[in-house]
Amino acid sequence: HAPAFGIPDLRLSSALATTGRSAVASPPRMSLSPHVLSVTHRWIAALGCSSALATTKQLSYFFHIDHCDMFYLSFPWPGGLFGQQAGQNQSTQLYQQVTALSAPTLLGDERDSILAKWNQLQAYWGTGKGYYSNNNPPVEFNQENPFCRFKAVGYSCIPMSKDEDGLVVLILNKKEADVRAQQQQLVESLHKILGNNQTLTVNVEGVKALSNDQTEVIIYLVERSPNGTSKRIPASTLFSYLEQTNIKAQLTQIGVAMSVTRTELSPAQLKQLLQNAPAGVDPIIWEQAKVDNPDPEKLIPVPMVGFKELLRRLQIQEQMTKQHQTRVDIISNDISELQKNQATTVAKIAQYKRKLMDLSHRVLQVLIKQEIQRKSGYAIQVDEEHLRVQLDTIQSELNAPTQFKGRLNELMSQIRMQNHFGAVRSEERYSVDADLLREIRQHLKQQQEGLSHLISVIKDDLEDIKLIEHGLSDSGHMRGGILS
Secondary structure (H helix, E strand, C coil): CHHHHHHHCCCCCCCCCCCCCCCCCCCCCCCCHHHHHHHHHHHHHHHCCHHHHHHHHHCCCEEEECCCCCCEEEECCCCCCCCHHHHHHHHHHHHHHHHHHHCCCCCCCCHHHHHHHHHHHHHHHHHHHEEECCCCCCCCCCCCCCCCEEEEECCCCCCCCCHCCCCEEECCCHHHHHHCHHHHHHHHHHHHHHHCCCCEEEEEEEEEEEECCCCCEEEEEEEECCCCEEECCCCCHHHHHHHHHHHHHHHEEEEEEEEECHHHHHHHHHHHHHHHHCCCCCCHHHHHHHHHCCCCCCCCCEEEEEEEEHHHHHHHHHHHHHHHHHHHHHHHHHHHHHHHHHHHHHHHHHHHHHHHHHHHHHHHHHHHHHHHHCCCCCCHHHHHHHHHHHHHHHHHHHCCCHHHHHHHHHHHHHHHHHHCCCCCCCCCCCCCCHHHHHHHHHHHHHHHHHHHHHCCCHHHHHHHHHHHHHHHHHHHHHHHHCCC
16 A cells, blocks of 8 residues: 555554564565565665565565555564664654654544655655654654655766875855955965964965855965975865864854865775765665766765755856856867968968079079079080970970960860859859869969969070070181181
8 A cells, every 4th residue: 555655654563662573463465566665675774674674575574454554564673672772762763754654643533644644745855844743742854864855866076186285175255256356365364374384385276166156265285394395284184274163263254164175085985985875865776876877986976965955066067067168168269269370371381482482493593694604605515405405395395285385274264164154054063162273273373373484494594595606606706717
């Protein structure tokens, strides 16, 4: 029998406290739903019952149905009524919660069942008071009770800093802009709180904005010895000093709301933290959270209880998303700036290449003139004659209609025709990107200019060679006349 909200209507037998047996002599047995078994498992585990009730098959033998469709629990109590004396208060509180949720006796009529459902709703919500008896005070329901449904498990980063790094986090009730503007004053105030010790220096590692107009400031202390060496104060030592009552009062005056250490957990501490589920969290859910951990080396499961905690993590997530977006925007701006610089650099490289080519041609012209002056009056040598023949061959090939010059002219004509009739043609089988076409045109133009310049240089050289030949022939005639 499962009433509203899925919580089974359970009550303890009156003979439970004395005999540990069910009040019904031979009740019928009944299979239970997985949800009922799960909730009852948690109750039995919370009450410190024997591990013999661990399996579902064994557990079903301890549940019986009477004519009122109420479940009776019967199981042996370890070490007496509530076990050892150390756990008596906790067991009493759990007994009161179970009574308030299953069988309140406040009114003594059918209204008690309505009250039980109301108590169940409050337990689900995690707030309120559960009235169950006229002789006992009500049970306080908080979000730590095992029946609160507004719970989840998230993941947080494991601190990677060591104790030797000395990093301590201060949470200030100020905005980030105010903290950054008054950062030097904050450092001086902290140094004053530390006793104005001249061998100690307060350093700020980082400042980060938090939700609710709070700011996180990470500090560390550096101690300088008289011999000139320096070392960081361990984080545990600094935190212990800041947690003193008089020091905390001084920190409160400068706006510090909380101070925590940011040190990594040892393997033993991490194991101890993970092996026990937090208060009010189902161990099954906790174990599943450990299995689903996406990165056990860097993340640790943490409980989220209530809407306030969920809102806080949501605000932190939104703030972290904004910080990531800001960093992405900065990187994007840097990339855009680098792309502009790259484009400027590529243009300058092309410009310098053209200048280098022009200078090379000018140097070649100077060398030609110097060579002409140096060999003035000498006969044409064999290698020069071979060079003239090669240059004539190159010029004839360039000027031939079916060779390079003709092909370049034909290609330029086709490009002009494509530019002229490109908009008229409705269907294009092939398309060329405008930028690529512009580059091809520029390249062909440069080639044409280079060839024209080379042709002019060759013509000048041929004229110079003809002039040299004419001068040599005139000098030969003059020598012949003199000899005759």
